[in-house]
Every structure is written in structure tokens, then in C-alpha cells.
Amino acid sequence: MKKLSVIVPAYNEEESVEIFIEEFLKQTSQLPLEKNFYFINDGSTDNTLQIIKKLSAKYNYVNYISFSRNFGKEAALLAGLKSCDGDYVTVMDVDLQDPPEMLNEMYKKIVEGYDVVGTRRVNRDGEPIIRSIFARMFYKLINRISSTEMVDGARDFRLMTRQVVDNLLLLQENNRFSKGLFSWVGFNVTYLEYKNRERVAGETSWSFLKLFRYSVDGIVNFSEVPLSIATYIGLFSFLGSIILSIFFGVKTVVFGDSVQGFPTLVILLLLLGGLQLLSLGIIGKYIAKIFLETKKRPNYIIKESNIKNLF
Incomplete structure (x- = not known):
């Protein structure tokens, strides 16, 4: 009988x-x-x-890995992918927002010949409205500026063949964004839809700020367009300054009108200063990612586990 490995990240999920x-x-x-x-x-x-x-002491099919501290869901997913040995692998949230009964249909799709069967929510009932709005905006934006398509509402919950998992593990970057990586590796993919579900117990650890930072990481990891925006800002600012210089020069020589110096100067300084800081911030985000990659720090540190040959 073939194996199914079920990877379940857990952070304060005792209930x-x-x-x-x-x-x-x-x-x-x-x-x-x-x-x-x-x-x-x-x-x-x-x-x-x-x-x-x-x-794990009661059932021999329960394996666990425990980190030395909180490293985040991306690190947990990577640890699970590295440690599992199943012919098929699925990633699920422990709060049962990912319906386990869908695996029956997902497996049928795998048997039909698909390499990956993902899931996507068709609604966001139960979520704060502001979070839903920003989530939709993120998917529209990322699909416009990135060559890697990301399906709106797609979950990490998916069923994958061993070949897909092995190729995911070839991607060694430290700054990981799994939704993008799942799409980037390609293969024959299909999606099953379902309506959003409430958590079975406990409260989510994902605040709006954490999700916002996560989405920014996704944009930086899978698009170079923000860097181009910084370049265009500099170009348009330069052209704008040339045009304004010509305009006020001609106005003074031809009509004899003096330029109102103080208001104009303050507005231009604020405009150019803001554009420069915005551009530096965009460039700085990419440099920070490069800095973190060059450190070669591990994505996580394992404190204990019951999986043999893991250490």
C-alpha cells in the first residue's frame, strides 16, 4: 500500500x-x-x-518535530516536506479549516493523472471584511506584476506526488513564500473549490499586520516590478524638474513674472524627498532579502523529534 504523508504545522493549537x-x-x-x-x-x-x-506514544503513525522557538509557518512547511517519505504528500492546517473529506476527491484526481490537486476558497465568510478586501487586492496585484500565477483563494492545502515534493526541496532560498513556490514548480495542476470554514477550536495567530508583511514578502520574492517603479519614479522626477525649470524660466524672461520661491521650494522639496525615500525603501527591501540570503542561516532549528535519522 502506498503512503500518504500529512504535514501539519501547529502553533498553540492544544485544543x-x-x-x-x-x-x-x-x-x-x-x-x-x-x-x-x-x-x-x-x-x-x-x-x-x-x-x-x-x-505519538499511542499511535506509531504520528511523528513530530519540535522547533527551538517560533520560526513561522514557512519554516514548518519546509521541515515537514524534508522529513516526510510518503508517495503522496498533503499540507493541512490543524484547525480543520482545510476539509479532510476533500482528500478523497483529491486522490481521485491524482489517479486521473494530475501531479498536484490544490484547493481554493470560493468565499471568505467569517473573515474580517478589511482582511478579505486586502487579500483580493493582493492576488490581483501579484498576478499583474509577477510571471508566476497565483490562484485567488488558493490554500496551502493540496495533495502532491513525490516528484513534486522532491522538486520543491530543490528550491533552497531562505525567504520562502510557499504559495508562489507551489505555482513556480509547475506540473499538471488542478483546483477543487469549497466554501470557507470556521476554525474548529482556538484562535488564529495570523493578525492583519502579519498577513500584510507576508504579502509584501510574496511580492518581493516573485516580482522585480517594484524595483522598476523606483527607477521610473526617479526618471519622472528628473523630467518633471526639467519641464518646471523651462516653464518658470520662460515665464520670467517673457512676462517678467517673478517665481513665488518659498511655496514652490517647499512643495518640490517635500515631493522629491518623499519620492526618494519611497524609492530607497523599495530598494532597501530587496537588499535586505539579499542580506538574509547571504547569511545562510538555517530556516529552523529542531529541538526534539521522534523521527529516526533526522538529526
């Missing part, structure tokens, strides 16, 4: 872990695959790790 396993096994009982769970404890400060360890 959800046991519910997740119970519901997953119930909803996928007809799936003709041997199931193995890979819980990634991302520096939880509650009893998440203790609950996972209790389950």
Missing part, C-alpha cells in the same frame, strides 16, 4: 490537535493509502507539544 486526528481518520477511512502524520510544533507556548507527544 485542535486531537480533534484534527479524529476527524481526519473518520473522513478519510476509505482512502486506500497508509497514513502518517508529521506534526511540526512551531515553538508553541501552550500544551501543544505535550499532546502531540502523547499521541
Whole structure:
């Protein structure tokens, strides 16, 4: 029987872990695959790790990795992909916002010949309105300025073949944006749609600010257009200054009108100063990414695990 590896990042999810396993096994009982769970404890400060360890002692199909601190979901996904050995791999949230029963249909699509079967939400019911608006804006923007298409509403929840996972692991960058990486590797992909679900328990650790920063990282990682914007700002500012110089020079010589110096000077200084700072900020973001990449720091540090040959 072929294996299914289930990668589950967890950060302060003590209320959800046991519910997740119970519901997953119930909803996928007809799936003709041997199931193995890979819980990634991302520096939880509650009893998440203790609950996972209790389950791993009870069931031999429950594996876990525990980080030395919180490294973020991207690091947890990478750790799961590196440690799993299944013929098929799925990534799921422990809060059951990713419906486990969809794996039955996803597996059928894999059997039909697809390499990746992703999922996308057709609505965002239950989310704050401002978050939904910004999410839609992000997908519209990223698909305009990036050559890597990202599906609006797509989740990390997907079923992949071993070949896809092996190629994802060839991407060694430290600044990771999985939604973009999943799209970048290509292969034969299809998506299944579903309506948004509420968390089964607990509260999300994703604040609006964290999501905003995450979206900025996605834009920087998968588009060079912001750098071009900084260049165009400089070009238009230069051309604008030439045009204004000619205009006021001609006006003074021909009509004898003196230029109102103080207001004009203040406006130009504020305009050019703001444009320069904006351009420097854009360039600085890219330089910061380069700086982090050159350090070659590991994406995460494992404190403990029950997976053999991991260390």
C-alpha cells in the first residue's frame, strides 16, 4: 500500500490537535493509502507539544518535530516536506479549516493523472471584511506584476506526488513564500473549490499586520516590478524638474513674472524627498532579502523529534 504523508504545522493549537486526528481518520477511512502524520510544533507556548507527544506514544503513525522557538509557518512547511517519505504528500492546517473529506476527491484526481490537486476558497465568510478586501487586492496585484500565477483563494492545502515534493526541496532560498513556490514548480495542476470554514477550536495567530508583511514578502520574492517603479519614479522626477525649470524660466524672461520661491521650494522639496525615500525603501527591501540570503542561516532549528535519522 502506498503512503500518504500529512504535514501539519501547529502553533498553540492544544485544543485542535486531537480533534484534527479524529476527524481526519473518520473522513478519510476509505482512502486506500497508509497514513502518517508529521506534526511540526512551531515553538508553541501552550500544551501543544505535550499532546502531540502523547499521541505519538499511542499511535506509531504520528511523528513530530519540535522547533527551538517560533520560526513561522514557512519554516514548518519546509521541515515537514524534508522529513516526510510518503508517495503522496498533503499540507493541512490543524484547525480543520482545510476539509479532510476533500482528500478523497483529491486522490481521485491524482489517479486521473494530475501531479498536484490544490484547493481554493470560493468565499471568505467569517473573515474580517478589511482582511478579505486586502487579500483580493493582493492576488490581483501579484498576478499583474509577477510571471508566476497565483490562484485567488488558493490554500496551502493540496495533495502532491513525490516528484513534486522532491522538486520543491530543490528550491533552497531562505525567504520562502510557499504559495508562489507551489505555482513556480509547475506540473499538471488542478483546483477543487469549497466554501470557507470556521476554525474548529482556538484562535488564529495570523493578525492583519502579519498577513500584510507576508504579502509584501510574496511580492518581493516573485516580482522585480517594484524595483522598476523606483527607477521610473526617479526618471519622472528628473523630467518633471526639467519641464518646471523651462516653464518658470520662460515665464520670467517673457512676462517678467517673478517665481513665488518659498511655496514652490517647499512643495518640490517635500515631493522629491518623499519620492526618494519611497524609492530607497523599495530598494532597501530587496537588499535586505539579499542580506538574509547571504547569511545562510538555517530556516529552523529542531529541538526534539521522534523521527529516526533526522538529526
